[in-house]
Amino acid sequence: MSAEMVGFSILLIGILLLIGKWIRVSFSVFQKYFLPSSIIAGFMGLLLGPEVLGALVSFFTEGSTTPVSNGLFPEEVLESWSTFPSLLISVIFASLFLGKKIPNLKDIWLLAGPQVSFGQSVAWGQYVFGLLLALIVLAPFFGINPMAGALIEIGFEGGHGTSAGLAGTFQELGFSEGADLAIGLATVGVVSGVVCGIILINWGVKKDKATILDNPNDLPENKLRGITEPEDRPIAGKMTTEPESIEPLALHMAIIGVAILIGKVLLEGLIYIESVTWGAWTDTEIMSFLPLFPLAMIGGVLLQLLLDRYDKYKLVNRKMILRIQGFALDFLIVSALATLSLTVIGNNLVPFLLLAATGIAWNTIAFVFLAPRMIPDYWFERGIGDYGQSMGMTAAGLMLIRIADSKDKSKALEAFGYKQLMFEPIVGGGLFTAASLPLISQFGIIPVLIFCTILMLIWIGIGLFYFGKK
Structure with missing residues (x-):
């Protein structure tokens, strides 16, 4: 993949975003449902790619090769797009705490604790209901490997990156089709x-x-279109340095890069410690499946703590960081949606549909019935982010928060970020997500089911009877 093709891939995403914005402005149906331009652009990329347009052309031409047999995008572009989400999610998480003062652990717990309890309840519930489904239906009636019980959490909470990262584990444990299902x-x-x-x-x-x-019917026309009135347009960010010394945007991108680098060092350190300790003793690997972005977030926290103490010039501006974060989020959404694989669902269709239906039903029921009883303030705005994350992509949670509370009046984005400190290292692509397959393979489905059920009930209890009473 050449650098020129990577640049061309970025240009194509920009064009899709412009077209998506034009569609959002022009058609009220997209305004009514608050659909962001990035989502529209991503689905356009999917429709014009090999999974939809290319498949239709191949079907009607009976396999004959045509210029659009693979869709409108070259293979190298799709290959570039497929790498963007795992890179950009680190940018988003590394910037979550940059430019703001890090509160103490007590304040973090009071702000993010309700979402930690709700998010953990949903994640462990995905294991519980997935394992029950595998134990009662999938294994006895369809002959599916019992490890399929972990697929809901791996696919939904973990997302594409975790699913792809665990492909080697699936292969080694004799459940190679699990990677495609995930x-x-x-x-x-x-x-x-x-x-x-x-x-x-x-x-x-x-x-x-x-x-x-607000109710869409009560919003001004330009607000529905996603256009800020000229007199209401806020400052995008403050220039903290003189451009002749260093461009402020370049400085802030470099700061985010340092946070990601710290996260990478932490990840490699954990992998090395595992390789010379319990990994060598038990011949198991867990840390190598841990994604970078939660460590990049920790890198951002550590860097901000240093900046709070030593940056007497206050060079990092929060609004400038948010602009970079928003840029990364839009490009991530487009590239992730445009490269979705629609062809892996054909095999094991009924078990796949049962797993998908179970995951969607549990996540939705938990949001509607548990979130308002576990999150005392702004339960909807805060819970919707956890709902989006629990359905398979952290960026989806961030996007839903942006729609429900674009100005962060509820502190939903801040609480969502703090929640990751007590969430991502364990589930959603964390340690237990990576360890769940070897645990089921080694100890069987019932012990893991009991363990997950106990943790789910503990977190539900904390949410309902501790935070819910506040």
Whole structure:
């Protein structure tokens, strides 16, 4: 893959975003459902790619080769796009805490604790209901490996990156088809997360569950179109350095790069410690499956702590960081949606549909019934981010928060970020996500089911009887 093709891939995403914005401005149906331009652009990329347009052309031409047999995009472009999400998610998480003062652990727990309890309840519930489904239905009636019980959490909560990263583990444990099923579930999770999330936001507005977002019928026309009135346009970011010394945007991108680098060093350190300790003793690997972005977030926290202490010039501006974060999020959404794989669902269709339906049902029921009883303030705005994340993509959670509370009046984005410190290292692509397959393979499905059930009930209890009473 050449550097020229990578640059061309970025240009194509920009063009798709422009077309997506034009569609959002021109058609009220997209305004009514608050659909971001990046989502529209991503689905356009998917429709014009090999999974839809290319498949249709091949079907009607009976396999004959035509210029659009693989869609409108060259293979090198699709290959570039497929690498963007795992890179850009680190940019998003590395910037979550940069430019703001890090509060103490007590304040973090008070702010993010309700979402930690809700997010953990949903994640462990995905294991519980997935393992029950595998134990009662999938294994006895379809002959599916019991490790399929972990696929809901791996595909939905973990997402495409985790699913692809665990392909070697699936292969080594004798369940090679599990990787394809996990990626397929991640695909369904992302699509259903966006669609169901938008539906839930509109339901929340109509039923007065959403505190901040106004009824679409009451919003000005330009607000629905996603255009800020000239007199209301805020400052995008402050220039903290003189451009002749260093461009402020370049400085802030470099700061984010340092945070990611710290995260990479932490990850490699954990992998090395594992390789010379319990990994060498037990011949197991866990840390190598840990994604970079939660460590990049920790890198951002450590870097901000240093900046709080030693940066007397206050060079990092929070609004400038947010612009970079928003840029990365838009490009991530487009590239992730445009490269969704729709062809992996054909095999094991019934088990796949059962897993997908179980995951969607549990996530939605948990949001509607548990979130308002576990999150005392702004439950809708805060819970919707966890819902989006639980459906397969952390970026989807961030996007739904942006729609429900674009100005972060509820502190949902801040709490969502702090929650990751007590969430991502364990589930959602963390340690237990990586360890779940070897654990099921080694100890069987019932011990793991009991363990996950106990943890789910503990977190539900904390949410309902501790935070819910506040």
